[in-house]
Amino acid sequence: MKISAVITAYNYAGFLPAALDSVLEQTRPADEIVVVDDGSTDNTALVVAQYAGRGVRYVYKANGGAGAARNRGIRETSGDLVAFLDGDDRWVADKLSLQLAHFEKNPNVGLVTGSEWQIYSSGAQPYLLRRPPVASADFYPGILVENTIGNPSLTLIRRECFDKAGLFDENMPLGQDWDMWIRLAMVCRVGVVDAPLILFNRHGGSLTANKVLERYRSNLRIQRRYIRRVPDPSQRLRLFLSAHSMNFYYTAAALADSAQPPIARSHRWRAFSMALASALLNPTYETRNKAGLLARTAFGRSTFDRLRRISASKR
Numbered sequence: 001m002k003i004s005a006v007i008t009a010y011n012y013a014g015f016l017p018a019a020l021d022s023v024l025e026q027t028r029p030a031d032e033i034v035v036v037d038d039g040s041t042d043n044t045a046l047v048v049a050q051y052a053g054r055g056v057r058y059v060y061k062a063n064g065g066a067g068a069a070r071n072r073g074i075r076e077t078s079g080d081l082v083a084f085l086d087g088d089d090r091w092v093a094d095k096l097s098l099q100l101a102h103f104e105k106n107p108n109v110g111l112v113t114g115s116e117w118q119i120y121s122s123g124a125q126p127y128l129l130r131r132p133p134v135a136s137a138d139f140y141p142g143i144l145v146e147n148t149i150g151n152p153s154l155t156l157i158r159r160e161c162f163d164k165a166g167l168f169d170e171n172m173p174l175g176q177d178w179d180m181w182i183r184l185a186m187v188c189r190v191g192v193v194d195a196p197l198i199l200f201n202r203h204g205g206s207l208t209a210n211k212v213l214e215r216y217r218s219n220l221r222i223q224r225r226y227i228r229r230v231p232d233p234s235q236r237l238r239l240f241l242s243a244h245s246m247n248f249y250y251t252a253a254a255l256a257d258s259a260q261p262p263i264a265r266s267h268r269w270r271a272f273s274m275a276l277a278s279a280l281l282n283p284t285y286e287t288r289n290k291a292g293l294l295a296r297t298a299f300g301r302s303t304f305d306r307l308r309r310i311s312a313s314k315r
Helices: 016-024 044-049 066-076 095-105 159-165 176-187 209-227 233-256 261-266 268-281 287-299 301-313
Strands: 003-009 032-038 056-061 081-086 109-120 127-129 134-137 156-158 189-202
Touching: 003 016, 003 066, 016 032, 016 044, 016 081, 032 044, 032 066, 044 056, 056 066, 066 081, 066 176, 081 095, 081 159, 095 109, 095 156, 095 189, 109 159, 109 176, 156 159, 159 176, 176 209, 209 233, 233 268, 233 287, 268 287
Parallel strands: 003 032, 003 081, 032 056, 109 189
Antiparallel strands: 081 156, 109 127, 109 156, 134 189
């Protein structure tokens, strides 16, 4: 099967060499590599030009957002399988080989994802976000609760699935990936590789409070758009409560863990209230994480970390 790698970038010239090297150094090379420059104003074009001799093709488009850039990449390529990479992330060396092997072993799968290393520019310890391995599963309607597929950089997708589900919604400033995964999960089965596949780069400071709340509202719109379509009333109610619970959870976590102390202080009560609401709406899902978030928002991050270190030292 032919694999197309679509790298999207907007003012990521400083990150692109590492991203491109990670694609070119795959143990199972991509058959074509396209960089879609979403209207960058830095020297992205010059960086990509240095890789032209290694088969990397550069496509420029006016700025239109991540969804539009990925759609352009899909249209510019012809592989049976499409792999995305955000220009500030990196693939691990065996990403494509592991995913291709999964496709070959499970021919009914339309999308394959996996776990990820989250890397912090602040110097904080890398965090392994693990997704339980799945050979082939129906992710719908469970994916309406939260994005269980992950970042686009993780995915390898059969092109024919886009023919059935459509492309990314270019009118959504946030959440285009989750919206896309929901529609893909409606028409194809999902596999999960038991390995970290990417280095997800967290950089540039935390989200501002306004953007955190914007993400909350975006998630709410996505949930309302799809949960109302679920025919069974009892299942619709369960999904609605669970989805609200996780939306509160992630919003509270973003506010509580902000790298900007004034934001963390001024929104401490809001973060705690959302963490409490998350636990009450669905206490049986992600119970341990919700309990930890409640403690973190109640005591503050530094006090919470100190108490956790003391507890660990006594074991």
